[in-house]
Amino acid sequence: MKQKIFVFLNAIGIFAALLLLWQLVIWLGHVPPFMLPSPWRVFRVIAERFSSLAESFEITATAATFGLLGSIVVGVAIALIFAQSRWVRRMFYPYTLLLQTVPIVAIAPLILMWVGAGWGAVTLIAFIICLAPIIANTTQGLISVDENLIHLFLMHNASRGQLLLKLRLRHAVPSLFVGIRISAGIAVIGAITGELFAGSTSVGRGGLGYSIIYALQQLQTDYLFALIVAATVLGFLFYFVVSFFEWYFLHKWHESARTPEVE
Amino acid sequence: MRGDAASQFSREYAVPQVELSSVSKQYGNGRAILDSLTLSIAKGEFVSLVGPSGCGKSTILKLVSGLSPTTAGEIHVDGMSPENARETMSFIFQEATLLPWRTVRQNVGLGLELERVPRERRHAKVNSLLDLVGLSHVGEAYPRELSGGMKMRVSIARALATGPRLLLMDEPFAALDEISRDRLNEELLRLREEQKWTVIFVTHSVAEAVFLSTRIVVLASDPGRIHADVAVDLAYPRTAELRASPAYEQKVIEISRLLRDARSLAESGA
Ligand SMILES: Nc1ncnc2c1ncn2[C@@H]1O[C@H](COP(=O)(O)OP(=O)(O)OP(=O)(O)O)[C@@H](O)[C@H]1O
Ligand SMILES: [Mg+2]
Numbered sequence: 001m002k003q004k005i006f007v008f009l010n011a012i013g014i015f016a017a018l019l020l021l022w023q024l025v026i027w028l029g030h031v032p033p034f035m036l037p038s039p040w041r042v043f044r045v046i047a048e049r050f051s052s053l054a055e056s057f058e059i060t061a062t063a064a065t066f067g068l069l070g071s072i073v074v075g076v077a078i079a080l081i082f083a084q085s086r087w088v089r090r091m092f093y094p095y096t097l098l099l100q101t102v103p104i105v106a107i108a109p110l111i112l113m114w115v116g117a118g119w120g121a122v123t124l125i126a127f128i129i130c131l132a133p134i135i136a137n138t139t140q141g142l143i144s145v146d147e148n149l150i151h152l153f154l155m156h157n158a159s160r161g162q163l164l165l166k167l168r169l170r171h172a173v174p175s176l177f178v179g180i181r182i183s184a185g186i187a188v189i190g191a192i193t194g195e196l197f198a199g200s201t202s203v204g205r206g207g208l209g210y211s212i213i214y215a216l217q218q219l220q221t222d223y224l225f226a227l228i229v230a231a232t233v234l235g236f237l238f239y240f241v242v243s244f245f246e247w248y249f250l251h252k253w254h255e256s257a258r259t260p261e262v263e
Numbered sequence: 264m265r266g267d268a269a270s271q272f273s274r275e276y277a278v279p280q281v282e283l284s285s286v287s288k289q290y291g292n293g294r295a296i297l298d299s300l301t302l303s304i305a306k307g308e309f310v311s312l313v314g315p316s317g318c319g320k321s322t323i324l325k326l327v328s329g330l331s332p333t334t335a336g337e338i339h340v341d342g343m344s345p346e347n348a349r350e351t352m353s354f355i356f357q358e359a360t361l362l363p364w365r366t367v368r369q370n371v372g373l374g375l376e377l378e379r380v381p382r383e384r385r386h387a388k389v390n391s392l393l394d395l396v397g398l399s400h401v402g403e404a405y406p407r408e409l410s411g412g413m414k415m416r417v418s419i420a421r422a423l424a425t426g427p428r429l430l431l432m433d434e435p436f437a438a439l440d441e442i443s444r445d446r447l448n449e450e451l452l453r454l455r456e457e458q459k460w461t462v463i464f465v466t467h468s469v470a471e472a473v474f475l476s477t478r479i480v481v482l483a484s485d486p487g488r489i490h491a492d493v494a495v496d497l498a499y500p501r502t503a504e505l506r507a508s509p510a511y512e513q514k515v516i517e518i519s520r521l522l523r524d525a526r527s528l529a530e531s532g533a
Pocket of ligand 2: 320321322433
């Protein structure tokens with residue numbers, strides 16, 4: 001317990017020191033507020049414009065959530081197809097790599113052109129960017145089942161369905177979560193990137209990405225900082241929610257979720 | 264196919280339970296692993312296969328269970344093809360191969376579940392098996408919480424759940440320390456007294472083979488073939504005391520010598 005308090009105080013201390021450093025840079029360098037607002041100003045603008053901040057937060061969170069959920073559903077479905085045969089994997093796996101390597105900023109304008117500005121385009125961009133890690137990790141989990149376990153199932157004349165549901169899919173859950181954890185991080189990035197291009201259909205109101213552009217144009221640097229804080233909080237939130245589900249599903253049996261006895 | 268009187272008769276009295284006739288095996292276009300191997304095993308025998316590493320012991324078990332097809336020759340189990348006879352067999356692997364996301368109880372019930380045995384019957388069977396292997400107190404534990412010996416007991420309970428008449432065991436106790444191994448050997452024989460299965464048992468330990476078996480088949484490698492086929496005429500029930508008896512030690516020495524011969528045969532390229 002004592003140790004926990006110590007760690008907590010440490011974290012607070014480092015945070016305070018960083019804020020102080022930030023303030024010092026402003027004082028010593030005579031940086032004007034439109035270039036770098038003081039921490040205090042950022043706090044104040046967060047409080048003052050909390051409702052519009054919360055609205056942007058919600059819009060971005062929704063797009064990222066649906067993008068991520070969609071990618072999980074579609075990604076697992078594709079992984080199931082890939083797991084059926086080596087031949088299918090050879091044919092189509094390279095295209096998932098393509099999905100991963102194509103820079104999303106490059107195709108965002110295209111998507112904007114095809115589906116039009118607004119939440120649809122943003123969700124689609126988040127979805128696309130999330131897809132590859134889900135497919136890759138789930139496929140890996142589905143095909144890396146110990147041969148003896150497959151033999152065990154075959155000895156009991158298990159059907160294809162039983163092999164899939166009771167063995168392969170269950171075995172793939174930890175790998176699926178590895179994919180989800182990666183995708184959860186980039187879902188937020190994807191949604192914000194999407195919003196930079198295709199954020200809103202009405203002037204002045206939109207998700208975090210859209211508002212960042214808007215604040216920049218208006219030279220509202222303090223609000224811009226508030227938006228960055230909100231984006232960071234959203235990223236953390238995603239991470240914690242996913243970690244919770246991972247813990248919930250795996251802690252009873254999986255090695256990764258075991259509390260280490262030696263550090 | 265299983266029920267009619269004629270085949271029942273032939274299975275019980277005339278045909279050996281496991282019969283390999285001139286079986287050869289080759290993986291793909293590789294070298295011959297087994298060459299024209301003939302072996303027949305009668306109901307109730309406990310046959311150990313010993314031989315140099317890579318001589319094809321595991322392969323024999325995979326052929327008998329139909330997990331891998333023969334290249335030439337025929338195998339019959341209970342007069343049937345291996346695939347058709349699967350429900351009469353259970354396979355026990357070197358590692359316990361438990362499903363880590365299932366509790367001990369759920370692991371033991373796996374085979375029954377796959378064979379769609381109704382829940383109540385399954386529960387009753389699992390309970391009695393956990394009693395049998397002395398694991399009732401850890402029924403709700405997950406495999407990672409168990410010791411190696413306990414995992415192996417779970418694996419054995421799971422194999423016994425479907426009521427097999429033939430057990431195929433591939434170095435089941437190889438990963439255990441000597442004390443657990445001896446204990447499990449004794450337990451295995453105690454269970455066999457009650458359940459009378461036929462066993463094909465692969466091991467690298469001559470002492471273990473002698474302690475357990477009614478018969479030991481020594482294999483030579485490249486290609487795998489039978490080097491010696493020796494009866495172990497020590498009376499059952501066999502207990503821990505047997506390990507100190509001269510007859511037992513004599514047998515261990517005899518088999519060890521045969522195994523050495525088989526090995527040097529392989530090295531001299533014969
Ligand atoms: N799936 C496979 N594909 C190709 N070769 C194989 C395969 N399985 C086994 N072999 C080869 O067949 C030979 C016999 O293997 P097997 O596993 O039956 O030996 P073993 O007697 O059980 O050996 P050990 O005592 O080390 O377990 C080995 O040389 C091995 O390399
Ligand atoms: Mg082997």
